Amino acid sequence: MSGGVDSAVAAARAVEAGHDVTGVHLALSKNPQTYRTGARGCCTIEDSRDARRAADVIGIPFYVWDMAERFHEDVVEDFYAEYAAGRTPNPCLRCNEKIKFAAVLDRALALGFDAVVTGHYARKGEDGLLRRAVDPGKDQSYVLAVLTPAQLTGSLFPLGDTPKDQVRVEAETRGLAVAKKPDSHDICFIADGDTSGFLKNKLGTKEGEIVDAASGEVLGSHDGSHQFTIGQRHGLGLKRPAADGKPRYVLSITPVDNRVEVGPREALRVDRIRTGKPVWLAAERTAPFEAEIQLRAHGEVYPATVTPDDGGLTAKLHKPAFGVAAGQALVVYEPSPEGDAVLASGTIDSTQAYASAGVGDGAPAEATGA
Amino acid sequence: MAYLDHAATTPMLPQALDAYVRTARALGNASSLHGSGRAARRTVEEARERIAEALGAKPGEVIFTGSGTEADNLAVKGIHWHRRSEGRGRVITTAIEHHAVADAVAWLGDHERADVTELPVDKLGRVDTGVLAELLDERGAEITVLTCMWANNEVGTLQPIAEIAELAAAHGIPVHTDAIQAVGHVPVDFAASGAAALALSGHKLGGPTGTGALLLRRDVKAVPLLHGGGQEREIRSGTLDVPGIAALAEAVTHAVRTQQTESQRLALLRDDLVDRIRETIPEAIYNGDPESRLPGNAHFSFPGCEGDALLMLLDAAGVECATGSACSAGIAQPSHVLLAMGAEADDARSSLRFTLGWPTTRAEIDALVAALPEAVKRAKTAGLS
Numbered sequence: 001m002s003g004g005v006d007s008a009v010a011a012a013r014a015v016e017a018g019h020d021v022t023g024v025h026l027a028l029s030k031n032p033q034t035y036r037t038g039a040r041g042c043c044t045i046e047d048s049r050d051a052r053r054a055a056d057v058i059g060i061p062f063y064v065w066d067m068a069e070r071f072h073e074d075v076v077e078d079f080y081a082e083y084a085a086g087r088t089p090n091p092c093l094r095c096n097e098k099i100k101f102a103a104v105l106d107r108a109l110a111l112g113f114d115a116v117v118t119g120h121y122a123r124k125g126e127d128g129l130l131r132r133a134v135d136p137g138k139d140q141s142y143v144l145a146v147l148t149p150a151q152l153t154g155s156l157f158p159l160g161d162t163p164k165d166q167v168r169v170e171a172e173t174r175g176l177a178v179a180k181k182p183d184s185h186d187i188c189f190i191a192d193g194d195t196s197g198f199l200k201n202k203l204g205t206k207e208g209e210i211v212d213a214a215s216g217e218v219l220g221s222h223d224g225s226h227q228f229t230i231g232q233r234h235g236l237g238l239k240r241p242a243a244d245g246k247p248r249y250v251l252s253i254t255p256v257d258n259r260v261e262v263g264p265r266e267a268l269r270v271d272r273i274r275t276g277k278p279v280w281l282a283a284e285r286t287a288p289f290e291a292e293i294q295l296r297a298h299g300e301v302y303p304a305t306v307t308p309d310d311g312g313l314t315a316k317l318h319k320p321a322f323g324v325a326a327g328q329a330l331v332v333y334e335p336s337p338e339g340d341a342v343l344a345s346g347t348i349d350s351t352q353a354y355a356s357a358g359v360g361d362g363a364p365a366e367a368t369g370a
Numbered sequence: 371m372a373y374l375d376h377a378a379t380t381p382m383l384p385q386a387l388d389a390y391v392r393t394a395r396a397l398g399n400a401s402s403l404h405g406s407g408r409a410a411r412r413t414v415e416e417a418r419e420r421i422a423e424a425l426g427a428k429p430g431e432v433i434f435t436g437s438g439t440e441a442d443n444l445a446v447k448g449i450h451w452h453r454r455s456e457g458r459g460r461v462i463t464t465a466i467e468h469h470a471v472a473d474a475v476a477w478l479g480d481h482e483r484a485d486v487t488e489l490p491v492d493k494l495g496r497v498d499t500g501v502l503a504e505l506l507d508e509r510g511a512e513i514t515v516l517t518c519m520w521a522n523n524e525v526g527t528l529q530p531i532a533e534i535a536e537l538a539a540a541h542g543i544p545v546h547t548d549a550i551q552a553v554g555h556v557p558v559d560f561a562a563s564g565a566a567a568l569a570l571s572g573h574k575l576g577g578p579t580g581t582g583a584l585l586l587r588r589d590v591k592a593v594p595l596l597h598g599g600g601q602e603r604e605i606r607s608g609t610l611d612v613p614g615i616a617a618l619a620e621a622v623t624h625a626v627r628t629q630q631t632e633s634q635r636l637a638l639l640r641d642d643l644v645d646r647i648r649e650t651i652p653e654a655i656y657n658g659d660p661e662s663r664l665p666g667n668a669h670f671s672f673p674g675c676e677g678d679a680l681l682m683l684l685d686a687a688g689v690e691c692a693t694g695s696a697c698s699a700g701i702a703q704p705s706h707v708l709l710a711m712g713a714e715a716d717d718a719r720s721s722l723r724f725t726l727g728w729p730t731t732r733a734e735i736d737a738l739v740a741a742l743p744e745a746v747k748r749a750k751t752a753g754l755s
Binding site: 065 | 679682685686748752753
């Protein structure tokens with residue numbers, strides 16, 4: 001129970017479904033004050049108190065579980081390492097994979113519980129498949145797609161069949177004080193939302209060049225390549241506009257050389273995506289198949305041909321994507337009227353464009369993260 | 371349900387509750403000059419006399435406070451502030467104090483430029499008086515106040531207060547003792563102890579929460595924390611809580627009067643609890659001094675288990691106890707007391723405190739012993755996260 005409205009209503013629904021429910025709030029910082037924020041974040045002392053009050057109203061026991069060390073090792077350190085490697089991590093997904101449905105679930109099972117109930121917006125079908133929530137605006141199946149079948153078996157998502165605004169109404173009816181609490185945004189462990197400052201603080205600053213990917217011309221400088229993400233347009237601090245007057249985007253990040261390459265939007269075009277070893281939530285497939293893929297939380301969906309092999313998945317997109325960052329998850333969905341089902345997911349390793357649009361010598365451009 | 375957390379708080383004694391309700395119906399500010407005021411004042415002064423009588427103090431040495439924490443803060447800060455001067459600004463404390471003392475001392479260090487020396491304890495949680503004697507010889511002239519608890523709130527170890535006070539007295543140093551866990555549970559005689567100040571709390575001995583007292587020797591001065599009407603010897607201001615004070619006196623009197631027989635009863639129950647836990651969970655480590663400890667205290671480490679997990683499982687089984695470790699925003703820190711006693715950090719996180727009180731029955735011990743093996747088994751499976 002984060003202290004937000006979703007987990008509170010999920011807990012109440014689990015009780016009503018006849019389960020013997022215990023409320024657990026995760027302490028993710030050894031020093032919760034440091035994560036204190038306004039509308040941002042979700043792990044402050046105040047949030048813990050909100051969660052406790054919700055548990056009181058629902059009538060369930062409530063405890064705080066200290067997951068600070070695990071969270072730091074598995075999520076925060078991973079976040080640093082990924083940026084340092086020129087990739088763009090998704091810490092919420094990592095937290096689901098390593099904390100909520102791993103450390104917490106394992107502990108819960110050992111202590112005699114049967115499952116972890118969360119306020120995520122996703123559905124689990126009769127067939128055991130993970131499906132998109134009814135509310136497309138809130139669907140969180142993407143950040144849950146990293147779960148293994150065993151993890152999925154040990155989880156319950158009571159909110160998947162309800163639109164968010166109805167969840168708020170229900171919270172109000174149930175007398176939960178968090179009914180009108182704003183949704184949490186951004187990354188919970190970056191209190192002020194300043195990701196760049198947060199990274200600088202840990203990884204330091206190092207002067208480097210911002211280079212035009214096509215001409216090799218040095219356009220400007222930066223103080224650390226780890227502060228950039230593929231497809232980023234703002235905050236480049238370039239003095240001169242491009243010759244064509246169009247905005248420039250980050251095309252590639254090379255941490256070893258501390259080099260950031262920029263170019264026009266067309267150069268961000270991606271037609272083929274390669275992932276690392278996938279997690280299969282449905283029966284594993286070996287032959288190429290048609291599916292829909294999603295490349296970021298709440299992002300666009302692309303029809304694609306997905307080819308599995310020993311090392312990972314290769315997705316050939318039927319329409320191009322733009323600005324795909326290594327480190328994000330590629331999630332494979334099977335469209336369905338009962339809610340698109342997650343078949344598999346994998347972390348994006350590299351991307352390719354068929355026709356390189358203005359990058360380098362015209363050969364297929366490959367952006368590699370590692 | 372089994373409630374084995376009386377060191378956290380214990381129910382009010384019936385006679386204390388009666389005294390509270392009776393007095394709360396009466397009108398009067400004890401500082402008023404009219405009849406109602408005089409009646410309230412009489413209640414307060416009789417309470418003061420009874421508490422003094424029960425604890426070997428003079429009535430004028432009893433300063434009523436709003437809590438044990440306040441009494442501790444008043445003694446530590448107040449005496450330090452009064453006695454500090456050029457060349458004298460050192461506070462001596464111990465490694466196992468309750469936060470009410472430890473944090474007050476730390477604050478003096480952080481914000482008032484006090485020098486702080488922490489006395490170590492041995493494996494049983496007993497302060498090393500040898501180290502103290504050397505320290506006093508070396509730095510006696512620098513010391514404003516020495517503070518040492520009478521009985522530890524976590525592991526229950528009793529401290530050699532009289533010996534410490536005698537050592538300090540030879541250097542003219544006042545000793546404050548946090549006796550919040552001791553009063554009513556072991557014999558406490560303020561005059562005989564040689565302490566300059568002693569803190570007690572109402573709700574640890576059957577009185578109301580929100581009441582406490584500092585016994586402060588008449589020749590010891592303290593700078594007040596609260597300024598106002600100057601009600602208590604000009605050292606503690608605030609309208610006197612007449613019903614709270616009446617109930618506190620009732621509780622102290624009763625607890626002290628019955629202390630010997632009640633201690634024997636509790637020690638028997640406690641020993642039974644300890645024996646049965648050792649029998650069912652042979653790997654359990656019994657912490658603290660096996661002899662010189664509070665009669666109602668049993669403190670164990672269960673290797674491989676997290677205290678938090680055990681607490682939750684026992685709670686679900688209707689048995690309430692404490693992990694005995696300080697907790698900020700629900701994040702358990704390994705107990706500073708166990709660490710000071712030389713425990714490994716993992717064992718320090720694996721501990722549970724069971725504390726017995728006046729309503730404790732054998733059936734509650736039975737309930738604990740019945741629920742514990744399954745809880746330990748599960749907690750061990752969950753391991754230390």
